[in-house]
Amino acid sequence: xxxxxxxxxxxxxxxxxxxxxxxxxxxxxxxxxxxxxxxxxxxxxxxxxxxxxxxxxxxxxxxxxxxxxxxxxxxxxxxxxxxxxxxxxxxxxxxxxxxxxxxxxxxxxxxxxxxxxxxxxxxxxxxxxxxxxxxxxxxxxxxxx
Numbered sequence: 001x002x003x004x005x006x007x008x009x010x011x012x013x014x015x016x017x018x019x020x021x022x023x024x025x026x027x028x029x030x031x032x033x034x035x036x037x038x039x040x041x042x043x044x045x046x047x048x049x050x051x052x053x054x055x056x057x058x059x060x061x062x063x064x065x066x067x068x069x070x071x072x073x074x075x076x077x078x079x080x081x082x083x084x085x086x087x088x089x090x091x092x093x094x095x096x097x098x099x100x101x102x103x104x105x106x107x108x109x110x111x112x113x114x115x116x117x118x119x120x121x122x123x124x125x126x127x128x129x130x131x132x133x134x135x136x137x138x139x140x141x142x143x144x145x
Contacts, residue, residue: 026120032060033114036076048098048121079104079115090122097126 003014013021022029022042028049031040038058041051055063064072078084079102088101099122105114 028119030060030063030117030119031114032076032117034080034112036060038063039114048093048096048119075102076115080112082112090126096121097123 003016005012005014006018023044025042025044026046027042028044028047029040029042030038030051033039036059038051038055038060041055043051051063060076061069061072075084075087078087082104085104086101088099090097090099092098099120101118103116103118104112105116107113
């Protein structure tokens, strides 16, 4: 069976490869369209915020926790009206430091076509000192000489 290729601006990937990328990397992605409907999410086993097929085609506020609804509404309103293109924050959640970033997406004509939410557990990065990061770098340097 032949795998179809997806042509992107900077190359092409087979669907199998694209799915493997999103199933493997630590970051999780959610795509919300211009009407604030969840249309796609990356489906990796290490997701911090679990998504299921039933979340697809739902309004983003129906998928996010109620306590964050006000912030989500504000971010989306600013993306819709063009006052912001990116909102990023790192917050403590369930004993972890979680980095969340929302990026407004536009077509070549400049029209808002949705946003991508990128989430990652950054606890290991935030709990390491500059000296600790330097030691990690030295170990990696020795390992990959």
